[in-house]
Amino acid sequence: MTPSKLQAVAAGMRTSVAQHDTGWTAATLPGGLELVLSRQAGDTWRLALRRERVYPSDTEASILAEVFGVPEGLETARRRSWLDTHPKSARQVRWCVVEFVWREVPEHAPAAVAATGV
Secondary structure (H helix, E strand, C coil), X not given: CCHHHHHHHHHHHHHHXXXXXXXXXXXXCXXXXXXXXXXXXXXXXXXXXXXXXXXXXXXXXXXHHXXXXXXXXXXXXXXXXXXXXXXXXXXXXXXXXEEEEEECCCCCCCEECCCCCC
């Protein structure tokens, strides 16, 4: 996927979060990489990248972090995995997730947020 298409996905997801009361939105990229963007507590944002059975690559994570405006200097993202039951097939699925959490305060530069149980 080209950078301009990724920028369009990111802009669309940010717009969706801003316009809807759910506080989050999701998209799936070619290759099965799933993105979840959420706004928590007003100015705190979370970008989660997940894929079945294998973690998103460092390259994918860094490209998407840049496209979504994750602040530079947020050196490590939280990585975790868990088993879940697929809602349609009832098969066991291992999700591998990389997530970034940061704050965007109006009139200030975006800033990293300490890792929590988000």
